[in-house]
Amino acid sequence: MPRNPKTPQPIDPEQLRQAFAKRAFVLFVVVAGLFSVLGARLVWLMIVQYEEYRTQSEDNHRQTVPMVPVRGLIYDRNGHLLADNQPILSIAIVTELVGDLDQTLLDLDALVGLSADERSAFKDRVRRKRRPLEEVPLKTGVTPGQRAIVEINRHRLHGVVISPESVRHYPFDELLAHAVGSVRRISEEDLIDLDARRYRSTRFMGKRGVEAFYEQSLHGEPGFRQVEVDVYGVERGEFSRQRPSPGHDLVLHLDVDLQIAATRALGSRRGAVVAIEPKTGGILALVSNPSYDPNLFVSGLTPPQYQALLDSRDRPLLNRATDGRYAPGSTFKPIVGLAGLALDLTDWERTYADYGEFRLPNQRRVYRSWNWQPGQPGGQGIVNLRQAVFRSSNGYFYNLGSQMEVDALPEFAAQFGYGRVLSLDVADADAGVLPDSDWKRGERGEPWYPGDTVNMAIGQGDLLATPLQVATVASIIANRGLLVPPRMLKSSDGVLAETLAPNTQPGRVEGLAETDWEQMVDAMEDVIHLGNQGYLRNGIAWAHIGRDIGYRLAGKSGTAQVVEIPQGEEYDEELLDEYSRKHAWFMAFAPADDPVIALSAFVENGGGGSSVAGPIVREVVDAYLLGKRPETEDPTPPALASDAPLTPAAAGT
């Protein structure tokens, strides 16, 4: 026994018990008071602040997950698929969730292999601004096997996402890059203008061509899923779901066969071909050479690749057909002639003696003929308007232009689309330059001199146009003055473009009689068909393309000076730098009396319009009217040829 429990009781035990009871009671009151505090706290949280906490708890576990709509498909007029969607697996990284990014990249490299390009492109994308928690793409085209390897090693690859996505694919590669355009990954700057709700999970948007112009129609409406997530963001269930509605499919006026023919006709030369169906304004072919593979913009170019495209002297990213500004040269002469008729300054009989040199009264400057040579002034002899057109007489039009009031010619030319964008749905189409007195005062701070009109009368000076504008001029003449604005879209989901977006453009070139148009068409037919007439009497393009032609083609050549040749100096093509040589133009339409195709062909620094651009026009129109197809009969791209179900359109060939 360590101790005797019987200890001395100092005071009366009952008194002690009472004292303890009193104390215990006080403490119980304290206990009850503190319980009341807890109770009050619970009432405060659960009754008074209930709504607020209820909302916070809802926000915690409810999430809206957007579902990307399927982008609309793009077809040509014959049902060939020009832009489709392909499912691919890609690896992306949510960098915010990764502890050691370098280590993760090393691990992934060991597992699935990363190319140097993929790594550098990824590091570049990481540096760029993006939405918080956005996946940064690393590698596309992942095989199911590689996916399995990554999944097995998931525990050490936190933040690595493998997701199937539907990406744009352009089966014709380079062929339609400038016509259809392409999509690109959405950048930080893009987000400023985009509807945040519609584009919440969209990764690509149209950046060029039809893809850009019809972005809103092609995109579709996203769907949304209301899901329950746990604290780790892992989905535990679904409350509701609203399906995405796919984008609208587009059918273009483009004709892939014709596009191929035009591309082949241009060959490796820098230039453009634009073909229009005059009655509808439908753009049948829109070629700009050189081109690029739009699929590269989908998979993502590395910075050096992109820089190379930008820096190339051939400028493959420039859409020459719609954005290239060039002096139209002699293709402008029919407009000057029609202006002279409309302004009553000439008629079809009046003649002019073109002996090579033209001077304005009291001026020393000499305006020369295109066949001027040192010691031989050239010229086309005595010509009326028709002869002036098929011989492309500079003198006649110098003289006609010199009689026009200031600004009369630009005002008339504007009706043909000069200085304006007539096309309805060509993204970023350029208006070119149509100089007049206001323009010159603003741009140069100089008044308009009579010599400016003289220069403009042969399509030189400050006048600049795009191949699309020149093709539009051909289309307007083919329509005998009726203006049908060019457009890419033929129909969408079975509804004609004319219904979707009615044409509001003014419809007719003013001031000319029906016979004036017919005579101008005749003169332009002579350019190609009038032959065996002797020296200075044949159509200027006859020798090049008119000898064996089987249909009536009306056209006008143009050879535009690129650099100013000082007065009296010899112009020696061979001595000029390649990029300073003359541009070759040819605009035409066929058949002349009921045209189904109007087009322009342009070769940058190509040389003579009739000899260089003329044969291109001939080849394209041959293909269209005579069905002279290039060697490959089937335009279906090889990658899809074997896979019939993916290309229902292939049946149309």
Add this chain to the structure above:
Amino acid sequence: MARDFHYTLPAGTALAQRRLYNVHLDLTLLVALIAIAAFGLLVLDTVSEQAGIVTGQMIRVGLALAAMVVLAQLEPRTYLRWAPIVYLVGLSLLVLVLVLGVTAKGSTRWLDLPGLPRFQPSEMMKLAVPLAVAWYIHERSVPPRGRHLLVAVGLCIVPAALIAPQPDLGTSLLVAGGGLAVIVLAGIRWWLVAAAGGAMVAAAPVLWLFLNDYQRNRILTFLNPEQDPLGHGWNIAQSKIAIGSGGLFGKGLGEGTQSQLDFLPESSTDFIIAVVGEELGLVGAMLLLALYLVVIARALFMATSSPTTFGRLVAGALTLVFFAYVFVNIAMVSGLLPVVGVPLPLVSYGGTSAITLLAGFGIVMSIHSHRGW
């Protein structure tokens, strides 16, 4: 001596009460404790994801109840006799922890002695300290004065000082609190209690110097929870959302999104009252509070009715320790106190505190039912 349970009971209940009293158990306390434990198991079942957790907890609670029944059979004189010995053994074990304790989750609290299961010596001090202080005071003058008071306070502080650096501030305070409760119950003057309280507040800045970073963070978070809602403030922010979103009737058992989707941390252990609030609402939480209040009221009453000073002091102090658990836990989870690792008695998952607390009530029952010594 008059029977002390003179409140009206249904006839059958009165019989059951008498029969239980004969085996040294108290009907009211037993029913209330079992009700709390059952309530806890019900809630634990909704938040436990692995199988076997509820079964395991049932076994632990069963063992704890068995310990209570066994300890209720021992005579109070046995406790009086063994109090100093258990205290000294516990103290030496605490020193042993400092030397060769087992570390887990950053704290060194456990001993792994050969032939024994791993255990936590600080846990037994929750019982040993009140017993030892009551033994000391009981031997001398009541209320304690001068030297005796200093020794009594020393008996509280020494083990607390050994536990604090493990680090385990919660247990350290509960151990010291159990002993100090004895001193307060022994009748020292209220102004001394107030002065001691004031001195502790004054000493708080000094105490700050001895805290670990994680302990300082907890206090900083408590003082300014919005400062870092995703870091240290996360737990308390989520538990307040859980409780508040429960409303009057709760979202239903198993329907709490905070609890079931892991937004609420430690949902089966320290923060389980937030699950009660979210899924059973204010009604459920108040019911649980009421059960705790019944336990405390009944146990204090039993303490008062003890014939010996030792018995009164021990039973009263153990009851106040139980209250401290309940209050600190709920106040902490609802954002009234900084986060300290104190479980909710008999409801939080885990066996240690259940065994200690029910063992304590075993002693209370023993003191209440053994009157002839």
